[in-house]
Amino acid sequence: MIAEILSCGTELLLGHITDTNATYLAQSLAALGIDLYFVSQVGDNQERIVETLERAWQRSDLVIMTGGLGPTEDDLARESISTLVGESMQVDPALEAHLRAQFANAHISMPEPNIKQATLIPSARALPNPIGTAPGWWVEKDNHILVAMPGVPKEMKRMWENEVVPALSPYVGGIIFTRLLRVSGLGESSIEERIKPLLHSTNPTIATYAKSDAVDVRITAKAATREEAERQVMEMETQVRPLLGRYVFGVDKDTLQSVVGRLLKERKQTVAVMESLTGGLLSSTISDVAGSSAYFIGGLVTYATELKAQMGVPRAILDEFGAVSEQTAVAMARAVRQRLAADFGVGITGIAGPDLQEGKPVGTVYIAIEGPAGVVTSKAPMWRGSRDDNKRYSVLAALNLLRLTLEG
């Protein structure tokens, strides 16, 4: 099955927004084993939309449209599809009742042009959109499928996952089940090296994706039933996990900070941090988790060396080893643990750049964690990214060390 994506919206062609919908759909199509050969962005112009649709309809089995389903004159997806297949839009009574009820519930009078959001053509059925006003269209004709979804990413993703992917099952040889294994502390190429023998597997398939906070190993299986697909993924997971060991920190939507939070909550323990090169980003990342006030006491951003001393790092250590040293990181972890009365204290110090400091090169980072069982430390590999990158890598390294410490 060959697919093609068409994203509609003048805002795309003015550069006001980026087509991240296409990226999301491309990833999902790859996991489904559907080939994607072309992606296009076209403005809100019916002639150009129809021109692009006609070509897509000729050369692809599945055409996926996003955008153009709003209620205004500029929203031309339905009109263009009707032209493509030579059918007329008609108001569907059930869709109309539903649309009018949505407006009534919100105590807003419905502008009459909005009625076009309740239309269908004979070859189309509606795809429900419980979080917006525009239902999608599933069009099937002459052995081709066309799917039209809203451009709002949240509505599109929900419709894709809940409505379109299940409906595509007969065409992709079964039900699809996907699991992400999230990996920290290993680069993408090292991961591929370790799982090399499995990368050639065709069902389940395995692929790696480098994200800003981790590398994802994506396992996707197709089977006749969801249970069977899940079983196949699980079987592959039990082959992958030993190859990656403790580098795997979670699955699917887990983040290092959510995993650390869950571990601390389970143990009813708390954490506090003293950070310098990361400038508050470690604290901020920990507190990104809703409910983090249950275990995150707070942080000290001791940017000035003098402030480290004021917050309990012995001056002798600062003088002898310098502000960027393993000894100072350990003293920071100890000081913040004691002062803030936390179960775990994290200290992190280093040089984000662009200038070196104390004669030490940019990218030098020391991390220390003091907990009930003692101290662990880590010297990060020398990073050579931008200032922002070095801050981000340092935060991830600190969270990963904390995660490993908590896991014991």
Add this chain to the structure above:
Amino acid sequence: MIAEILSCGTELLLGHITDTNATYLAQSLAALGIDLYFVSQVGDNQERIVETLERAWQRSDLVIMTGGLGPTEDDLARESISTLVGESMQVDPALEAHLRAQFANAHISMPEPNIKQATLIPSARALPNPIGTAPGWWVEKDNHILVAMPGVPKEMKRMWENEVVPALSPYVGGIIFTRLLRVSGLGESSIEERIKPLLHSTNPTIATYAKSDAVDVRITAKAATREEAERQVMEMETQVRPLLGRYVFGVDKDTLQSVVGRLLKERKQTVAVMESLTGGLLSSTISDVAGSSAYFIGGLVTYATELKAQMGVPRAILDEFGAVSEQTAVAMARAVRQRLAADFGVGITGIAGPDLQEGKPVGTVYIAIEGPAGVVTSKAPMWRGSRDDNKRYSVLAALNLLRLTLEG
């Protein structure tokens, strides 16, 4: 002049990367007054690249390609363009000498297939790429222009700004000069309301862009000379500025944190912060500026209420007004200013969500700044975004209040 963008790379069609190059180019084309009607992404497949190029060549005056200029078999931009215009690639001696010198300087022996990065066709001239190995191509034939640039965003942007935009001057009616006015504290629609009479201007043109940290008002002029274009932009700027007043905090690449940093440096003054709902993000944003250690002493992330008291917020204030109150924000600013011996202390407290706190709704945020001239406070408008959004908005509001305070 009608333009079309073609982005090449199988990684785009697998969803491994998003086509942000197209967004960047779309914005720039809009500023140049060049109409963009179609954008496409195609994989590393010569047949499909040529098919898409041929159509673009027919319907557009200017075809902009990115990607496919690397040295491997998968990099097919040059081969596809040669097929399009019916010409043969030949090694250019000057490009070859330059390429071999780059490898020699890096003490790497050049793999022979790389020689294709030194080729040209008769209708093409090379566009220099001093930060990469792949020069671009400027192809002119039969009243059409085709520009091929590397896919690496940094290399593409540099080549576009320094080589392509100047070369397009004759086709867009002159030299282009652009200035961004950066605005904080006013929404995009309020800005458009204020500058409404100017939005219809055709040279210079004015457009607004909502970015994550501010709204940009972009002024772009075309003229016969750069001096004339600059003069026109300046003239428009003097019309726009009075309409936006102190909401304009900077130009071009300025950020709130860089402007605050510059103001503090000029005065040889320092700042320290005590923050709760923002969880360290305010400190982290201030420290994103290289050289911020000159004026940023540090921050206290007093996530737990008890920690606020420990760090100098009077218990009586916490008890009487609650942790989320103007009084507590003022006490936080005062306490951190004193304890950290800074010229300016910033206090920020509020509720990021998703749960309410002390019976106060999500999005309630109080900011206070104590400086040599006294205290200023601000209650942010009630934000209704996600937890992350509320943190980000709060940081921007605090930085903007600090900026206004420093400006006097």
